[in-house]
Amino acid sequence: MRKSIILIIFFIVSITLLSSCIALKKLYYLRENKNDTSSVKKIAPIPPIYTLHKGDMLYIKIIGFDESTIPLFNSIGSTVSYGMTEQLSINLNSYTVNDSGNIVMPLFGKIFVDSLSVEQAQEKIRTTIKNFMSSADVIVKLVSFKITFLGEFSKPGNYTIYNKNLNILEAIGLAGDITAFGDKTKLMIIRQTENNKVYYVDLTKRSIIYSDIFYLKPNDILYAEPLKLKRQPVQNSTISTISVFLASMVNLLVLLKYLVK
Structure with a gap:
């Protein structure tokens, strides 16, 4: 009879420890x-290669040797002021792909970029700009x-x-x-x-x-x-945790008592 009780208690403690191990597995990555x-x-x-679609925002900067005219094409960034938030700065310094798949650049007009990668869009914008400024180049980045x-x-x-x-x-x-x-x-x-x-x-x-x-x-x-543990009310979760701990301790004490005898 005593052996049966010991085995039952040992089984309960083992299940408690095993359930804890299973929960710990969810804490590890990979x-x-x-x-x-x-x-x-x-x-x-x-x-994957991302392709542009409506709503995307592109930062476009024209660079070249002609310092007298280049700033005119990059004047979109002149409105940025001290204390401006990052998001607002991005909005003011970028071009948005409209519903037709175009970006509209002053002096250069509409440029269709829908379904193009950023690199393809950069090459297309560069080609368009070179029709006006042969020595100019362009930097294009996705900022959305x-x-x-x-x-x-x-x-x-x-x-x-x-x-x-x-x-x-x-x-x-x-x-x-x-x-x-x-x-x-x-x-x-x-x-x-x-x-x-x-x-x-x-x-x-x-x-x-x-x-x-x-x-x-x-x-x-x-x-x-x-996790399910947090979905429960905090009070119930705390009481449940304490109850499990106390039950485990009682089981261990009883087991030790029988083993000593």
């Missing part, structure tokens, strides 16, 4: 799947690359990104990591396209590095869901 016996070498995806972080991030909010090849892990780092209450097994990524798409990513699996969703796109929204 855990290796030991059951994956595939002999195929996995290759990380190539960063924004990522929004919602939910269980240490620093949620809207971030302007200057790295065109931003991956999920780099993005999470910008937001200060997912909190201890965030569910790393179910990160939601909302991709804003003509047909909005929703992806769910398990950050605890190393296979995410090799997936097509590893690299983010402008205007992606990342939502970190809370």
